[in-house]
Each structure stands twice: as C-alpha cells, then as structure tokens.
Amino acid sequence: MAQDKDSGFPFFEEDNYLGWLVHYKVLLRSPDYPPGTQDALFEECPKPPMDNTVDPPVPLPMTPADRAALKRRQDEWVVKDNICFSTLMKALIKNPKTKRMIEAGNFSHAFQIIKVLERRYNTHDQAAKSALTLAFHSLKQETGESGAELLIGLMLQR
Numbered sequence: 001m002a003q004d005k006d007s008g009f010p011f012f013e014e015d016n017y018l019g020w021l022v023h024y025k026v027l028l029r030s031p032d033y034p035p036g037t038q039d040a041l042f043e044e045c046p047k048p049p050m051d052n053t054v055d056p057p058v059p060l061p062m063t064p065a066d067r068a069a070l071k072r073r074q075d076e077w078v079v080k081d082n083i084c085f086s087t088l089m090k091a092l093i094k095n096p097k098t099k100r101m102i103e104a105g106n107f108s109h110a111f112q113i114i115k116v117l118e119r120r121y122n123t124h125d126q127a128a129k130s131a132l133t134l135a136f137h138s139l140k141q142e143t144g145e146s147g148a149e150l151l152i153g154l155m156l157q158r
Contacts, residue, residue: 011094017121024091033083040080041088041110047077084110 010023028038040047062070088110092098098117107113141150 010091012091012098012117014095014097014121017117020091024087027087028084034076034080037080037083040077041084041114047074047081047109081109085113088113
C-alpha cells in the first residue's frame with residue numbers, strides 16, 4: 001500500500017483494493033473530517049431527494065420547516081460527498097490506470113467511482129483466494145510479540 005510518509009494518506013494500488021479501502025475508510029473517520037463523512041461515500045445515507053422521482057417531478061407535500069430541514073440535510077450530504085470525491089481524486093491520481101479512468105469518466109458523486117473501482121479491481125477469483133490463504137498461513141507471530149502488535153505490524157505491512 002503506497003502511503004504518503006507525512007500524512008499517511010492511502011494512495012490507490014490496483015492489486016490491493018480491499019486493503020486500500022480499509023485505509024481510506026479510516027482516513028474519512030479521522031477527526032479532520034465531519035462525522036459520518038464516509039456514509040455519503042458508500043450511500044449508507046443517500047442524498048435526500050427534494051422532489052418525487054416521477055416525471056415530471058412533483059413537489060413533496062411538506063411544511064416550510066420540513067422543507068428547510070430537508071434542504072439542510074441535502075447541503076450536509078453535498079459537503080460530505082465533496083470531501084469524499086476530492087480525497088478519492090487525490091488517492092487515485094498517482095496510479096496511471098485510475099487516472100485514465102477518472103479523465104474518461106463522468107462521475108457526479110464519489111459513490112459512482114467506488115462502484116467502478118470495486119467492479120474493476122475487487123477480484124473474487126479462486127487464484128486470488130488461494131494467494132490470500134497462502135499468505136495468511138505463512139504469517140508468524142514473533143517471540144514476545146502480542147496479538148495486537150502482530151495486527152498492527154500486518155496493517156503497517158511490515
């Protein structure tokens with residue numbers, strides 16, 4: 001996993017999508033970002049709709065207070081999605097393959113980019129499973145090393 005030495009920012013590598021995603025989620029949960037930022041990225045909290053999705057759109061029946069609260073939730077979602085989008089751009093820009101994807105893509109929010117990355121780089125084939133299983137079974141805990149130290153060492157890819 002390529003990381004910026006100063007910030008610990010996880011730059012994307014196509015051969016380690018799931019490992020990168022874990023580091024990326026941790027980054028979005030840091031105190032530097034608003035609480036719940038990663039929810040917008042993974043559409044755990046989708047952008048609140050202002051109107052019905054019928055064609056033509058019909059305004060939802062709401063009180064002015066409800067409409068103001070909905071507008072506030074929309075604005076919060078946009079701020080969180082903008083954070084996710086910009087950090088994704090920074091994470092992907094060092095990899096020439098993903099840079100081409102970004103330049104060719106017409107993404108309106110960060111969730112679309114994550115779905116494309118998942119389809120392209122998150123392999124579930126038997127060869128990948130076998131390689132991960134082999135790597136797992138070759139792990140050794142050093143004498144005097146606690147389980148927590150072993151896990152931290154694995155996360156830092158000693």
